[in-house]
Amino acid sequence: MAEDFMKPAPKGTYEPIGAATLQDHDGNSLRLKAGTTTVEVAVLADGVFRIGAFPNGRNFRYDTPATDGHEPVAPGSVAIEETDGGYTLKSGGASVGVALNPLRISFTDTTGLTFCADDGELGMGFFRTPGANVFTKPLGDAVKLNKQREAGERTFGCGQRSGPLDKSGTRQTFYNADPPEGHTDSMDNLYSSTPFTLTLKDGRAHGLLFDNPSRSVFDLGKETPGINSYESLGGDLIYYVFAGPTPKDVLRQYTEVTGRTPLPPMWALGNQQCRWSYETADEVREIAHQMRERDIPCDVVYLDIDYMDGFRVFTWDEEAFPKHRELLAELKADGFDVVAIVDPGVKVDENYPVYVEGREKGYFVRTAVNEEYQNAVWPGVCAFPDFASEAVRKWWGENHRQMLEDGISGIWCDMNEPSLFVPHQSTMPDDAVHNSGARSIRHGEIHNAYGQLMVKGVREGLLDIAPDRRPFVISRSGYAGLQRHAMQWMGDNSSWWEHLYMAMPQLMNVGLSGVAHAGVDIGGFFDDTTGELLARFTEFGVFQPFCRNHSVKGSENQEPWAFGEPYESVCRAMISLRMRLLPHFYTLFEESHRTGAPIMRPLLFEYPEDAKTYAADDEFLLGESVLVAPITKPGIEHRHVYLPKGTWFHYWTCERFDGEQHILAHAPLGQPAVYLKANTALPLGPVRMNTKELTDAPLTYLVYSAEGEGTATLYEDAGDGYAQESGEYARRTIRTRAADGATTITIEEREGTFVPERSLAIVDVRGIERPSEVTVNGERHDFDYEDGALKVRFPESASEAVIKAR
Numbered sequence: 001m002a003e004d005f006m007k008p009a010p011k012g013t014y015e016p017i018g019a020a021t022l023q024d025h026d027g028n029s030l031r032l033k034a035g036t037t038t039v040e041v042a043v044l045a046d047g048v049f050r051i052g053a054f055p056n057g058r059n060f061r062y063d064t065p066a067t068d069g070h071e072p073v074a075p076g077s078v079a080i081e082e083t084d085g086g087y088t089l090k091s092g093g094a095s096v097g098v099a100l101n102p103l104r105i106s107f108t109d110t111t112g113l114t115f116c117a118d119d120g121e122l123g124m125g126f127f128r129t130p131g132a133n134v135f136t137k138p139l140g141d142a143v144k145l146n147k148q149r150e151a152g153e154r155t156f157g158c159g160q161r162s163g164p165l166d167k168s169g170t171r172q173t174f175y176n177a178d179p180p181e182g183h184t185d186s187m188d189n190l191y192s193s194t195p196f197t198l199t200l201k202d203g204r205a206h207g208l209l210f211d212n213p214s215r216s217v218f219d220l221g222k223e224t225p226g227i228n229s230y231e232s233l234g235g236d237l238i239y240y241v242f243a244g245p246t247p248k249d250v251l252r253q254y255t256e257v258t259g260r261t262p263l264p265p266m267w268a269l270g271n272q273q274c275r276w277s278y279e280t281a282d283e284v285r286e287i288a289h290q291m292r293e294r295d296i297p298c299d300v301v302y303l304d305i306d307y308m309d310g311f312r313v314f315t316w317d318e319e320a321f322p323k324h325r326e327l328l329a330e331l332k333a334d335g336f337d338v339v340a341i342v343d344p345g346v347k348v349d350e351n352y353p354v355y356v357e358g359r360e361k362g363y364f365v366r367t368a369v370n371e372e373y374q375n376a377v378w379p380g381v382c383a384f385p386d387f388a389s390e391a392v393r394k395w396w397g398e399n400h401r402q403m404l405e406d407g408i409s410g411i412w413c414d415m416n417e418p419s420l421f422v423p424h425q426s427t428m429p430d431d432a433v434h435n436s437g438a439r440s441i442r443h444g445e446i447h448n449a450y451g452q453l454m455v456k457g458v459r460e461g462l463l464d465i466a467p468d469r470r471p472f473v474i475s476r477s478g479y480a481g482l483q484r485h486a487m488q489w490m491g492d493n494s495s496w497w498e499h500l501y502m503a504m505p506q507l508m509n510v511g512l513s514g515v516a517h518a519g520v521d522i523g524g525f526f527d528d529t530t531g532e533l534l535a536r537f538t539e540f541g542v543f544q545p546f547c548r549n550h551s552v553k554g555s556e557n558q559e560p561w562a563f564g565e566p567y568e569s570v571c572r573a574m575i576s577l578r579m580r581l582l583p584h585f586y587t588l589f590e591e592s593h594r595t596g597a598p599i600m601r602p603l604l605f606e607y608p609e610d611a612k613t614y615a616a617d618d619e620f621l622l623g624e625s626v627l628v629a630p631i632t633k634p635g636i637e638h639r640h641v642y643l644p645k646g647t648w649f650h651y652w653t654c655e656r657f658d659g660e661q662h663i664l665a666h667a668p669l670g671q672p673a674v675y676l677k678a679n680t681a682l683p684l685g686p687v688r689m690n691t692k693e694l695t696d697a698p699l700t701y702l703v704y705s706a707e708g709e710g711t712a713t714l715y716e717d718a719g720d721g722y723a724q725e726s727g728e729y730a731r732r733t734i735r736t737r738a739a740d741g742a743t744t745i746t747i748e749e750r751e752g753t754f755v756p757e758r759s760l761a762i763v764d765v766r767g768i769e770r771p772s773e774v775t776v777n778g779e780r781h782d783f784d785y786e787d788g789a790l791k792v793r794f795p796e797s798a799s800e801a802v803i804k805a806r
């Protein structure tokens, strides 16, 4: 008998929601009743729809960590029309159609295409188990949504994944875990879960967020080719649909609901060096010294877990790091910011104030029988803060005050799935209880958001402590909306060629899932890297939004100089190129902050109408204009590249190519295959050892010119703080036009009040013959022409500059 009681209940029988009746409506939503389930259909913004089904008489609530209760402002003009057997809600040209008997929901985009239609038979519903109780089914009934999958649909996104870019025909599990070493395609769920898909069909895009932070599974046409299903272990059935119709629209709509990446401080875009661990103050000094000595730009060095006293968070090992404030001040003076790791586990130790205070205030997660939940992590037995509670998040955030005052610049949040050691690399049980907040929550209900709630607390804490600075917070784990609080690094990859390849589809899908600021460990974390792998990894890594070299304890050192020549020179050149690219990166960060567009983009993001881009896994775009195709195999110098529509120039040789073409790129070590789009000026800064180094060196607008025209943007501001919000920024549009033997580059008037340090700019034009004349604003001007490059230096002011070469 007792045994029966302990056995988990079977999943139960799926019961689709049947006939529904209208209860009431307001300007932008309908409320329907189907048995004991209430369903709400709402238009949140043009092209943004939300459906909520709340079983068993439960109240409406949408304040999951995906949105934190934030709702876009509903459009003023939603037209609600009665149809034969239901209703449509129309806004901005897209609509949601509701059939009442049985309740089935479908959507139409602005081009008239119907998508995301409920499966006629299965619709949405719940798994019922007669006799189940809170012990056998702690999360209640599992929920499921079944949508028709159209022939030819391709599905992308799904957050952090191994395997290819295109997730069509697969099953994807969303359950945050610290996976075993050596991520492979057969590993489904990793550290973070973003239950969001971006779908393309015939060039048109739409998105779907299945907002449930408990364990979830998407079946994207694997079990039944004509069905996409979305299922969670319990909770409410809430989903959002984004009508596109372009991938850019979908990302804008998705991030209107889940938030956008805040502008990071400029130093966080610089090169970063990490290792588990630089174990003493002198070791950290030496790394910093080597960077400067060897002329390798570097902005950040890291402190991994060994800086702490017995891995107690918010403490210092006074022996290994005596006078740590002096160390941090010294590093700062040399242009280094220091980022320190903080894990969620708090060592159970009666003499450790953080633990004692947390326990006394009841701030730790409890077990099902109301004891403190404990498990082992690095410090030994630990308790785990209940980040679901606002008070706990505030307390946790405040605990970083001393670190910031001591001179730490950023916080790296790790192990926050949470990862636990008993059993090895397990996580918290579903029946653990979060009861320090407004309501008591089973861990399983919010498992996928535990790490996200941690970094929410950290970001808010850093903002309280240093309100004039932009927080820099890194997270390993996350849920939909992570981008509001932290950037995401991909955890423990390996020093394998396969993982250099995997980084691309992984980061592209993360970007398509709203997290624009992301990156993998350069060189690979586990295992020993080699000189060639490190060099090739760096050739790729400097193009990531986050550029950090990191490796596991006990592995071969893999700092840029670790393998001697020619690898050190390749790493130096690549990291210097990253430094040059920062004005472009920063412009893309600002665009992402405004629109939700990824920084590292799959080709399909810009060319959705070209189905050949859908399988482009191992090349990517930085914004619109820079295409990068890294070498991901040892011993080779050639690789295939697909160039999309337009005219492209090889960065190193200036060779010109027409797009919509497969080509073979030659990419010897030190010259990764990089192509620039014609007539799209690329702003390049000077090489500095760090981003804080003051310089008035000129900015270069690099333009590859070809018959036709194009535009580009440059965005600048102070690189930290918030003055840009009151207009202290500088944005300018750069137009390039090549026609009738003349190339004209118009650097339009500066928008905003920020004034960059420099006084000179250089226009560097490739792809043209030596001109007989160059004018700047109509006046003849000096120029250099060498090796096919035209260089025009001119004083840069806030007003428009027109540079014409003929």
Ligand code: GLC
Binding pocket: 275, 276, 304, 305, 341, 414, 415, 476, 491, 492, 550, 551, 552
């Ligand atoms: C985890 C992290 C890794 C870190 C290590 C020690 O494995 O993913 O980056 O170095 O813990 O803190």
